[in-house]
Amino acid sequence: MKTSEFDQRFDDGDSILDNLDLSQARRQRLELKRVNVDFPLWMVEQLDREASRMGVTRQSIIKMWLAERLDGQPHPADSTLLQAGEA
Numbered sequence: 317m318k319t320s321e322f323d324q325r326f327d328d329g330d331s332i333l334d335n336l337d338l339s340q341a342r343r344q345r346l347e348l349k350r351v352n353v354d355f356p357l358w359m360v361e362q363l364d365r366e367a368s369r370m371g372v373t374r375q376s377i378i379k380m381w382l383a384e385r386l387d388g389q390p391h392p393a394d395s396t397l398l399q400a401g402e403a
Contacts, residue, residue, distance in 0.1 A: 317335055326332050355363070360374070367377040 322332060322335060325335075363374050363377060367374045370377065372380075
């Protein structure tokens with residue numbers, strides 16, 4: 317299939333998934349890395365209460381809150397703010 321035909325199908329709203337090899341597809345910068353964090357008991361209890369109130373897991377609320385806090389911050393891989401010799 318030519319690129320122009322593929323683009324036209326996409327633009328027309330037709331499904332293009334049958335024309336893609338998704339076996340090697342990766343979501344950039346969304347790879348998972350497991351980390352361990354120790355929280356004081358009072359913090360875990362408050363996280364659990366808030367997670368329960370929102371109907372999500374403790375892990376989900378931690379991820380949501382961290383994402384909200386980090387939103388808009390430069391990603392280290394994208395940033396040239398830290399140059400050699402600067403701290």
